[in-house]
Amino acid sequence: MTNLVPIQATAAPDATQTAYPKSLSDLFWSFTKLALQGFGGVVVVAQRELVEKKRWLTHEEFVEDWAVAQILPGPNVLNLALMIGDRRFGLRGAFAAFAGLLTFPLMVVLAMAALFTSISDLPTVQGALRGMGAVAAGMIVATGLKLIAALKNNVMGEAVCWAFIALTFVAIALLRVPLVWLLLSVATAACVWAYRQLGRAQALAGTP
Amino acid sequence: MSLTLSGADWLALLTHFMSWSLLAVGGALTTAPDMHRYLVSEQYWLSDGQFTNSIALAQAAPGPNVLFVALLGWNVGMNAGGNAGLSSWWLALLGVLITIVGTMLPSTILALLATRWAHQNRERQAVRAFKQGMAPIVIALLIATGWILAASYGSSTKNWPLWLATAASALLVWRTKLHLLWLLGAGALLGGLGLV
Numbered sequence: 001m002t003n004l005v006p007i008q009a010t011a012a013p014d015a016t017q018t019a020y021p022k023s024l025s026d027l028f029w030s031f032t033k034l035a036l037q038g039f040g041g042v043v044v045v046a047q048r049e050l051v052e053k054k055r056w057l058t059h060e061e062f063v064e065d066w067a068v069a070q071i072l073p074g075p076n077v078l079n080l081a082l083m084i085g086d087r088r089f090g091l092r093g094a095f096a097a098f099a100g101l102l103t104f105p106l107m108v109v110l111a112m113a114a115l116f117t118s119i120s121d122l123p124t125v126q127g128a129l130r131g132m133g134a135v136a137a138g139m140i141v142a143t144g145l146k147l148i149a150a151l152k153n154n155v156m157g158e159a160v161c162w163a164f165i166a167l168t169f170v171a172i173a174l175l176r177v178p179l180v181w182l183l184l185s186v187a188t189a190a191c192v193w194a195y196r197q198l199g200r201a202q203a204l205a206g207t208p
Numbered sequence: 209m210s211l212t213l214s215g216a217d218w219l220a221l222l223t224h225f226m227s228w229s230l231l232a233v234g235g236a237l238t239t240a241p242d243m244h245r246y247l248v249s250e251q252y253w254l255s256d257g258q259f260t261n262s263i264a265l266a267q268a269a270p271g272p273n274v275l276f277v278a279l280l281g282w283n284v285g286m287n288a289g290g291n292a293g294l295s296s297w298w299l300a301l302l303g304v305l306i307t308i309v310g311t312m313l314p315s316t317i318l319a320l321l322a323t324r325w326a327h328q329n330r331e332r333q334a335v336r337a338f339k340q341g342m343a344p345i346v347i348a349l350l351i352a353t354g355w356i357l358a359a360s361y362g363s364s365t366k367n368w369p370l371w372l373a374t375a376a377s378a379l380l381v382w383r384t385k386l387h388l389l390w391l392l393g394a395g396a397l398l399g400g401l402g403l404v
Binding site for chain 2: 031035036037038042054068069070071072073074075076077078079082083086091098101102104105108109110112113116123124125126127128129130131132133134135136138139140141142143144145146147148150152154155156159161162164165166167168169172173178179180182185186187188190191192193194195197198199202
């Protein structure tokens with residue numbers, strides 16, 4: 001019977017959910033720590049901390065939650081924090097996680113802005129920020145490019161997805177159409193088309 | 209940059225950030241182009257440089273990128289206070305409060321209600337269609353945001369080193385696992401030395 005122990009020990013390292021946030025303060029400080037590590041891309045740190053280190057979520061749960069957090073309006077990581085806090089501790093948990101993610105980073109960024117106001121006229125500072133802005137713009141483009149991989153199994157098919165990407169890019173980046181118009185036209189069309197395709201897929205699956 | 213804002217203007221700032229909050233599908237940065245259109249091109253509350261610097265600074269700082277809205281509010285307040293004296297600092301803090309509350313409140317309430325509902329109805333065709341349909345839109349909005357930020361530096365022929373920096377950064381983040389902080393540091397160094 002002694003061999004039961006090693007079996008359990010080998011089963012533990014895979015990404016199965018084994019832990020929960022212990023308390024409201026655990027939620028607050030966990031998300032504070034996560035936020036203060038997140039330079040440029042908080043989602044990378046979020047995955048590492050929540051799934052691999054703390055094991056509050058499995059890989060699958062993280063992907064599902066992230067998809068919903070991304071699709072809902074509002075900052076993705078904040079939506080994710082709300083969901084995780086809410087699930088375990090209800091409304092109080094949601095706000096503990098939310099406050100953890102925002103409080104200290106807000107202070108840091110305001111301190112940076114306050115310092116920047118006094119030195120903003122220096123050409124070196126102007127140049128440094130211009131350089132960082134150019135790099136930051138590239139990072140955002142790259143994030144979009146990386147996510148294209150997620151469209152592989154999209155029900156609309158790759159060609160239609162590319163058409164919607166092109167339409168959206170031209171409307172927003174080149175023609176500077178207000179976002180609300182795009183959501184009411186192109187985005188609505190995409191959702192209607194997806195609904196149709198899902199219906200067809202179900203009908204096909206239903207026929208013998 | 210100096211300007212005068214009335215109570216109605218502050219209220220307009222709040223209501224605009226509240227509506228962007230609900231439009232920010234795929235993250236707060238996706239509404240940056242629309243914020244630029246309103247705050248810079250229409251109202252002249254912010255300069256082009258202040259807008260881009262706010263995003264660059266928020267990216268350089270730790271934490272969610274959405275904090276760039278706090279810096280937009282900060283700069284609008286600073287401009288309204290004439291960029292000098294105690295009053296401009298108070299107005300800057302008022303700007304932060306308005307943009308943060310405006311950005312967070314509507315989306316947070318909606319997120320809590322919607323995630324509870326969506327979790328209960330995740331097999332419904334409409335829920336799945338929304339997720340699938342929005343996917344390419346969300347991706348294109350991110351790419352467009354990066355494009356607009358890069359384009360805010362002016363014509364591409366004159367500022368080709370900046371465009372090159374943007375393209376190199378995009379390629380490195382896309383294709384390698386290089387830490388983002390190195391890239392931001394390199395951008396700051398190249399910019400500080402006047403090379404880009």
